[in-house]
Amino acid sequence: MDTRLFEAAQTGNIKFLHGLLAENPYILHTIALTSQENPLHVSSIDGHVDVVKEILRLKPGSSKEINQDGFSPLHLASAIGHFEVVKELLKVDPILCRLEGRNKWTPLHYAASGGRVDIIQEMLLACPESIQDVNVQKETALHLAVKNSQFEATNLMVKWVIEYKKDEVLNMKDELDNSVLHLAVWRKHRQVVEWILSYSGADAIGGLVNAVNRSGLTALNVLLIFPSEAGDREMEEILRNAGAKRAKDIIMSLSSVPPFEKSDNNQAGDPTPLDLSPDNLVNYFKFKRGRDSPSDARTALLVIAVLVTTATFQAGLNPPGTVWQDTGTTGLTHKAGRSILGSYDSVMYLFFMLFNTTGFGVSIYVISILISSFPLRWEFEVCIIALHFTYTTAITFMAPKRMAFPLMVFSIVFPLFVPFIAKLVRRLVMKVRPSLTYLNQKFI
Template sequence: MDTRLFEAAQRGNIDYLQRLLTENPLILNITLLSAENPLNIAADMGHVDFVKEIIKLKPVFAKEVNQEGFSPTHIAAANGHVEIVKELMKVDIKLCRLEGRQKMTPLHYAAIKGRAEVISAMLSDCPDCIEDETDRKENALHLAVKNNRFEAIKILGDWIKDMNKEYLLNMKDEQGNTVLHLASWKKQREVLEMLLGSGTVSSGSLEVNAINHSGLTALDMVLIFPSEAGDREIVEILRSAGATRARDIIQSTISNNQTSTDNTSTPERCLSNGNNLIEYFKFKKGRDSPSEARSTLLVIAVLVATATFQVGVNPPGGVWQDTNIPDHTNSTSSSNAHFGGQSIMATTNKVGFMLFVFFNSVGFSMSLYMIYVLTSEFPLQFELQICLLAMYGTYGTALPCIAPSSLNLPVLLTTTILSSTTSALAQVARPLTTMLKKFFKDFTHRVV
């Protein structure tokens, strides 16, 4: 675009524009080859009169979308220039539904920015634009709730009620979330009161127990992602509207299915119910809190470390309480020779004892490694690492002491070298395991 034309649009100087057109009547045609047009600049700066002049000269500019996916209407709506939006919609009433990048319309940007007057103007001239969705299946109300734009939410909610389009409240985005899910997740008590408590929405038109793709209801969103304040009031609002947790709905469905059929339950039905419960309790990224998952893993790692340490220093079968060194005249077999404090299993079943030492040491070292990783950003990190090293040293010292002299070296190597490299070996083996799982899965599908 000619820099002089850019300057005229930026200042909103109509006289300067007329002089440029006198000098070069084709100056606006040249801009068709440019990435921008003067109408975008004027719409961004809010120059209403300049916008009117450009529309009169080149109305086609109003329908152009630039490389960033913005038309003049997108830009004016996002900036809240309601008069410019009205002028542009005089060119074509459907400009408020013009799709840009990711199928975003001007109404979507107005909702994101909370431009209440722009939203009212667009809905007055083109009510159907409220149904438009982005490529993520988000409508304007989804976007307003996600961005905490309460005034925009109120206007959109009132229009939805007045136009009898309350089904839009139950529309789901690509994650299966309704506006009720989003408002609960964002802890927007005012929005929930507007939707459920003040009569804005007709009774029974809102699905308060809709389940998203993560298997959660709106009530689950509050309880699984707690905050410091306001949760109790939100839970009361939802429960008073009949909201329940997804697990209660599943259990109710299972109970209803069982009572509506014969008392004899088939294996197929039990398997189906079991799979539902397994899927529900699996960890799902985006639904379950990472901090809760870390806490759970830390508890498991501590339990494994405690169990493996305890069974390591107190091996199966216990230890000999006496010392027995048979001589040549003693009829006792030399294989029963032992010293007090040595493992009974180590002297009677050396192979079994070594397998026990190996697997127990792997579990112990991996649990300590998990504790180290999960507490890596904790305070007193140096002191915590000393504790872990001391525990590992104690374990590595205790096991060779309870083993016979013939097994001292194998036990020492197992507890120090092999088990200490388990974490590194696991990182190498993880992608190999994933590849094998994929191979067997593909192979199974082909066979079936």
Template sequence: MDTRLFEAARTGNIDYLQQLLAENPFILNNTQLSAENPLNIAAAMGHVDFVKEIIRLKPVFAIEVNQEGFSPMHIAADNGQVEIAKELMEVDIKLCRLEGRQKMTPFHHAAIRGRAEVISLMLSGCPDCIEDETERRETALHLAVRNNRFEAIKMLVDWIREMNKEYLLNMKDEQGNTVLHLASWKKQRRVIEIFLGSGSVSTGSLEVNAINHTGITALDVILLFPSEAGDREIVEILRSAGAMRARDSVPSTVTNSQTSTDNPSTPERCWSNRDNLVEYFKFKKDRDSPSEARGTLLVIAVLVATATFQVGVGPPGGVWQDTSIPDQKNITSNNTAHFAGQSIMATTNTVGFMLFVFFNSVGFSMSLYMLYVLTSKFPLQFELQICLLAMYCTYGTALSCIVPSNLYLFVQLTTTILSSTMSALARSVRPLTRMLRKSFKDFTHRVV
């Protein structure tokens, strides 16, 4: 974009715009190749008159979405520019449904920021925009609840009930959460009161016992994660509206269209072993991001590497502090020969020490392998690999120095050959374990 045109849009100077057009009538056409257009900038700065002039000269700018996924209507909705939004809707009433990144519409942005006036304007002009869903299947009401926008929530719920569109209150996001799930999670008492009204829920309106993909209801959310004194009041409000825990609800309350065979997280399966929340906190690909899983695995790998290295260089029982070589002239209660610095366990319990070295070396080598895999393509990758190799060599050297000569070969084989092949062995065993697990599940299902 011409810097002069950018300055005119930033300041809202219409006279300067006309001067630029007089010098170059095609100056607005040249902006089509740029990342921004003057309408976006003017909308962001709130220059209503300049927006009107650009719309008159180049209305196609109103439907352009920039590289960040924002159109002029997105920007106006996000900033709460009601007059600008009104001018843009005169170009095309459906601009409030224009999708940007992750299928986010201007109406979604207005809900996220709680722009009540913009929401009212868009609903009056294009009522269908309230049904639009993001890439994560979130409606504007989901987004307003997630971001604690009370006024926007109240306006949306009032409009939904006035238009007899209460089915929108039961729409679920990609995790199966209704807005009541989110309000319970956020501990939003006033919002829950708005959803439930007088406390009695009529047939076909808000489903207080809807179950998400994790297998819990809105009441479960508040009971499983108590944190504040006000939780008791929220529980009472939910119970007065007929809310129940998933394990107490009947199958007919499940509104998810997927059957138990299609969805492994159905309530029947979840609640069979959820007394200690194990099922709830299991990793789920459709819920947990890969970056969070990788971070968790890194922490676990570091902890395992630290623990196994520590116990490897300092084995149970410690090391001998003196050297003792028994002979006929030196009869002691412990007639086993040993040297200072050698492992006490290695000389007194050879079999136990060999098992200890074996399993500890397996854990240590696998943790280093996990660190190598999880940090691949990290910055300073070569330096990190040197650190891991140095730790591996230090571990093997330390073990070799504290064992008697009769166990030296065993330790060398365990810390070198076995440890280096564990990663390949794990990859070959993994398919076998999957097959056995699947066979076991099929067998238990047939028995049940």
């Protein structure tokens, strides 16, 4: 590295940096030819925001570079706690908070283990999916916060998980099959145990509180096998009130279940048939990350999307009342192939076709996403376009004359805007969900 560039990055001297750039405008790009060092790493370590901004403006790609120690600039800023630097880096690309470094640690992992609450919050807002990332030991950021006794960070993430219904995060296990509840009990963090069990979701309580780790221990087992300490009795009461059992008790209760109710495929941490009450049945059948295969979920989604496409296509070609079979006048002048409903009630026909076309367009969009990495993808895309053209032609021909053109325009234009509409709906749900959660907890 040019020692002068290193000095500018280390001291945060923005004027000196501008002088170097005036002397050699390509100095940031040519430095990779002579050194493995990155000036952005240096300025991120020292927290020089102005230098970071300038480097990112001239060479945004440097934000993704991993140094020889396995750290990106965001890894370093997150671990040290330079909040403003983190904000600038996330502006370049929010997905940077999922960038894997040494041992698959992400910047969120370092922020959580160090208790950087403001940085954790910023990353979760920028990229909510990062809460589910795991390192080589299969630990999430929540695992690391509990292990390192970072109470504020733990409280923030547990509240976030509860607020945004990410209950699968509470059920995720490390390489020893320890959940966050196992770790909280092992570390004797009564407050953390209360935070986790305050979530009334069946998936969190029914599955998490009696989940078994690789050593065959539930959270209650972990509490009871260690020497008694002050507060252990209160923690045991909290666990038992939440339905916690010892592993031996669970096995004994299962042994009393009739053979046809047992399953060799029942995974540790899943509710047994005895737990499937009407209150938690819906939550039991929800998709759970870590338990359910993503490939199986993708297959199920593809089947559902194909079924919706088929149903809406058939409904579009065979609207209520079907179509006229001949051309003539029977009270109304009609033409063979036109919709009977459209002839008698054009407004009802229009509403039917608008909603049916919306379902057809969205299902086609979902299929396009799910087959995006399939072999022969483009051949399938041609089939989808041909199918859509056939649908548009059919509904346009069957529609009353004054509605044919608007329906044709809607059928062609709507699929083009489905991705943007989907993004807007997701953002709206993310904004409204906290209010709905508050009202649900207050009045229900």
